Amino acid sequence: MAQQALPEVTVQETRQADSRLETERLATSASHVDVRALDLPASVSGVSSEQMQERADYGVVEAVTRSVGLSSSSEPGNGGLSFSSRGFSSVGVAEDGIVLGVAAGTINYPNSSWGYERLDVMRGPASLMYGSGTMGATINAVRKQPSRESSTELLLSAGSHGTVRAGVGSTGAISDTLSYRIDAYGERTDGERHLDDARSGKLMSALRWTPRGDLTFDLTADISNQAPSRYYGTPTVDGRVVSALRDKNYNINDADIHYRDQRFKAKAEWRVNEAITLRNELYHLSSKRHWKNIEGYYYTPEDGTINRYDYLEIGHAVQQNGNRMAMDFKPADHKIAVGWDFSHANFRSSSSYDGDLQTQVSAVNPENGYWSSSVPYLPSYQSTVKQNALFIEDAWKINEQWLLMGGIRRDWYDFSRLTYSTSAALDKSLNGTSWRLGLTRKLTELSSVYAQVSTGHDPVTSLLSLNKSSSNYSLSKGRQEEVGFKQQLPDGRGEWTAALFHIAKKDIITSDPANPSQTIQGGKQSSRGLELTGAFNVNKAFRLEANAAYTDAKFDELMRGTENRAGNRPGNVPRVTANVWGHYSINNWRASLGLRYVGDRFTDETNTERMPGYTVMDAVVSWNVNPKTTLSLIGRNLTNRMYASSAYNTQWFLGPRRSVELIAQMRF
Template structure:
């Protein structure tokens, strides 16, 4: 047999320096076509793996809230990946994806991915993102982009330990296997005793990928991932008259046998064939599975008069979520056009088990609680099965009219078929839901380093998690939203930095309100709107000094909303857990093998609920990292978090129970590369 000569393959390093310009990145999170961020008529940015290492941000939530306009509202009950962006809050308006695929939201929970290890970049597309991801993305979509197999051999090892018994390790490796195979493996594990009672938490994950390139124009990828998270069993601290009681900072009122646990498995196979210089075909098939289990006391009411805490809401809940799908796409370049056409198909199954109606109660000392054990008079039983079948067709076109003008247009149609069965009595219903979204944008390039854009887009959000629609919500349709946005992006000469500015207005109609003539009857017809300004910047003031920062202002309100059986009017109120102002600033100074980095994160005040009766105070937290390149392969880092030991709340569990942020801590880590 004659020996086959394979074509020459040129391998280029895909990793970018920690300070690489955001506007030089490809815009895969924000568009199906190949357009750089500088040319894209939309707001998208993110953090690279080098930035996450540099700042020691090993949680996805920590990394993402360094980006413009994102604040955290995560809690154990919602999976920890709930955010606020552009005036909208929660998992039904801020989507979370991995390599462009989202798992259907079940009962308001998103927990994957928890750790940032193993990702090349984590990006955020702001504003309605239904064109890319379907329903539930009115405020923004977060997309974690995995590290890919490479034929170049590399190994990374992370070891770290710190305050409160914290220890973590990460291993990443990739390289060639023979002439046509390459691989990538990333593993991470973490544990801590926590800074309060019952604060123990742990997580572990394994991400594996294999790439086969039998020909220069054909690539096949297989991946298998496993993750287990056991977050801190902490559901907040009771407050008094809207104030945090400092003496309760390290107290936890849960039970000794409390459970918080998330297990995830993900399998994918992807094929990509470049049929010609102008035509690319790709197909991806996947299966995701998530099992979640909670058993906790979740409501605490502090009584200062007698120094006691009354506990209620004895919840035990289980989620079994499975989703299988296929994504097919075609990319075509012709006559100044880049065209993407695709069909997404998925089928999700959800079983909810619980001890509803969650009765039970007890009283413990506020300062020396005897935690006891969980007990409920209500049986833990399967309650509901549901399924959601989704079909989506999309078309997107980027037309380069001239060297200065780029016109982008796209449209997507989603068809959802929902079915629910109540296991206990056999009742149920079927519900079709449909949504159409589109985006039209125009970019003008003043020169190679600067551009301005204008775009208008639409999107749709569910009134509740799509996999958990209740009988009382069966008559509702998707909430519709629209946005108009203008922006400017500029890179400074000689790669010295960049800056961007975006201004927007979003209006979301058909949110749930109350019938004005019958306040007991929920109806669609409410309206929520926001307008805002976002600024980002990076500048090298010299060879040794670099600054990165962002600032966001949002004016969000309910234009029409009646709540509760009394029909309380919330018109003009700000939505709960939405800050008006957020900001981040990092300064980095390098001297030889040493680098000192100081970061400041500011989150403005937020209301605990839509009534705007209780206000969570604003907070500013300072972090610092001192890095020493011990040799070309090893970097040691001393990390200080919340250096001022600021006492603050990240989000409200209820008006009188808030989740507190982490106190001061110190870590020492080593990152080794081979």
């Protein structure tokens, strides 16, 4: 039998795009439909788990503020997860797309980055995706998922100020149809000052059942316990920190800050056929929080004393149950998602506030003492919010060059409140419509330009905290116009993006010009700016990652009594932020150097006290001992810069001193 000649086959080496390219990923945190970030007519980026490990950023705040334009205004009273983006402090925090109902401006979970595949940031109004309270941006923590391929990762560390961390993550198959993932993490530190000790721990678990190829069920159950530092800032004099007070804490010895969280979720996904997918998620979230502190300190240099005031004890109990149902279908050149969100949140608040009690201690050698208020700690009020939302989003691929995306969402909120001391009841209904329309023009296979208009809405305070004085207000409305450019470099050598934006928000609370003692909705606030990001593989050894943002934010119309604050910059909003990381690798070694810059900020809307800008330098040196083990030496704040990260009352929260940490990471 004659042999048949085979056709000639030519093999060419093709370098794949770098897996770090943000623009190549599906923008799942910014859209209900599957669209690459390169094609999305909006600004979205994130920080991957690989980047968080390279930079040794194990806190969500430290990790996510490496992204462009996002700065932290965190302090104990807001739970430690408060941010500013694009000139607004209305920044939502979600986990896998589910936002916990915000009560009294407090968000405290997730606090650590362990167990998350990435932290995504969608910039600008995100009401189409997440509802109210997301005018500046939304942070979405994306969990690591169960896999049938077995793997285990382990982290152990020790460092300055008695800091220790331990983390373990494991995934694998249980049977032919079952797989699991477990992530556990804990950390503790003695801190830099008295009462600065902190500890936290969490357990994240997930079980996936795939009875057949088109059907998947997921169960997740998490618990978290946090006891953060009981440091409420350092007093200032004439807008400056007295260096001699840097390491002092004026809180009481029996001060307490504690957060306990539980989360459960059941999710089902059925891929009916190539064009239709059905999803449903049922979830329960709960958080119990407690504060017992003296929160105000006034320094008198003449006699070297601190006057302590605001004896405050607060308790929160938040529960939220909800269901999210969605259908994706792909008719012709469209990708369409429609869905319904329902949630029922319950909030109970207890408190004790002593506004008359004041105590005095030495500024340099304080005797902290103990809680001495006689005001009883009692339940204050209970509130509930029922939310229903309907949405539809469409991505229409007009042709190979043009993509048109549009979406609309309608939210209905039913609020009720009962004040225990007076038995006064309050009922209120609010609603809002948000939409987004964007157009992307593909210039080449690796570059695109886009334009979009989006709208959003914010409550005048967190919905669960509405009271009688704010019951007559409607949702504040905002609108953003944005244009941008995105480009991947050839051969996966990197990428860069640019975005120009303008956001205008109206119906914020202002004093009535006709009656300055009364407040009305009528104020306006706006911002405009430029954001740049880039990641470049300069050569095989050197990689550079950088971003910078400029934001011009102001109040356009704002009265406080008879004082006109139009033209002032909102508090805790820097004009300029920037991040740079350089990574140099040779053989089994890698050296990384990072710079974080945050420009000056005003402590509040009066613009009378300015916190100076700062630059912090961090470094990581890593050695791959073998393919399974990496040792890293981390240096944080290498120049030992004294800087303020946020403000509260007349106190500034000072950033950590210089520290070192040794970390071992193992993978099996």
